[in-house]
Amino acid sequence: MPPPPWKTAWIVGASSGIGRAVALRLARDGVRVAASARDAAALEDLAAEGGGLITVHPFDVTEDGAATRVLGEIEATLGPVDLAILSAGIWEPFRPDDIRVDAFADSIAVNYLGAVSCIAALLPGMRGRNAGQIAIVASVAGYFGLPKSATYGPTKAALINLAESLRTEMDGSGVAVSLVNPGFVATRLTEKNSFPMPFLMQPDAAAERIVKGLRSRRFEVAFPRRFTWGMKFLGTFPYPVFFWIVRKFVSRR
Numbered sequence: 001m002p003p004p005p006w007k008t009a010w011i012v013g014a015s016s017g018i019g020r021a022v023a024l025r026l027a028r029d030g031v032r033v034a035a036s037a038r039d040a041a042a043l044e045d046l047a048a049e050g051g052g053l054i055t056v057h058p059f060d061v062t063e064d065g066a067a068t069r070v071l072g073e074i075e076a077t078l079g080p081v082d083l084a085i086l087s088a089g090i091w092e093p094f095r096p097d098d099i100r101v102d103a104f105a106d107s108i109a110v111n112y113l114g115a116v117s118c119i120a121a122l123l124p125g126m127r128g129r130n131a132g133q134i135a136i137v138a139s140v141a142g143y144f145g146l147p148k149s150a151t152y153g154p155t156k157a158a159l160i161n162l163a164e165s166l167r168t169e170m171d172g173s174g175v176a177v178s179l180v181n182p183g184f185v186a187t188r189l190t191e192k193n194s195f196p197m198p199f200l201m202q203p204d205a206a207a208e209r210i211v212k213g214l215r216s217r218r219f220e221v222a223f224p225r226r227f228t229w230g231m232k233f234l235g236t237f238p239y240p241v242f243f244w245i246v247r248k249f250v251s252r253r
């Protein structure tokens with residue numbers, strides 16, 4: 001495998017799960033990784049495993065101005081970030097008998113506006129350098145509305161839409177926008193799921209797919225393919241057929 005095309009990566013949501021596994025995967029390839037999330041102790045543990053290539057930059061993506069401040073600190077010490085992976089996210093199963101508006105607001109604040117804040121921090125520098133890659137971690141749950149997903153799914157649909165818009169907007173700027181749509185990955189986030197999760201993957205395997213996909217600079221990195229292609233196919237059916245399939249195969253789980 002040729003050396004990676006990045007010198008410095010910023011991973012937001014690196015303290016656990018997918019972001020953590022990608023941080024270690026990139027560090028193994030010799031990429032310097034600036035690791036962010038709220039839990040500083042978990043980031044220190046990650047850095048201890050990173051062979052001196054992972055540095056710790058804790059912040060909360062919902063705090064006003066924090067992404068810009070932290071990116072400034074990272075670039076002052078490590079130089080320009082040429083890959084950013086925006087993986088911070090929360091998942092709250094939707095319960096129709098207990099609809100909490102604050103849970104919707106929290107999901108939008110972390111999953112959607114958190115990514116927007118990081119993008120707003122990153123774009124001026126990347127556009128000025130005519131270089132860089134931003135990977136937005138959404139989900140196959142953003143393809144269409146599914147049971148239990150009413151709080152989370154719309155934030156991921158918004159991220160997919162945002163990535164599509166930005167991809168065209170950045171044409172010719174030298175800045176690549178990538179969309180990462182994982183299926184089910186065994187992390188803290190999916191621990192609370194009581195339903196069966198088809199094609200569940202381990203974080204290391206997910207990190208492998210993500211890094212390979214981002215190296216290719218293709219727009220969408222979606223995996224595992226058997227699952228994501230099935231989901232895309234489901235989305236092509238007219239609504240009566242779509243809802244019949246969802247009722248028969250998803251709602252009963």
Ligand SMILES: NC(=O)c1ccc[n+]([C@@H]2O[C@H](COP(=O)([O-])OP(=O)(O)OC[C@H]3O[C@@H](n4cnc5c(N)ncnc54)[C@H](OP(=O)(O)O)[C@@H]3O)[C@@H](O)[C@H]2O)c1
Nearest residue numbers: 013015016017018037038039061088089139184185187189
């Ligand atoms: N696991 C799956 O099956 C799956 C499938 C599709 C998409 N995804 C997406 O993949 C991404 C990573 O999820 P995961 O499965 O790896 O879950 P995870 O292990 O819970 O990781 C989530 C990460 O987001 C960070 N985070 C949460 N709130 C934050 C905040 N306010 N500010 C900064 N960082 C924050 C967490 O760190 P702190 O708590 O330390 O802040 C953690 O590092 C998410 O965007 C998720 O929606 C996951």
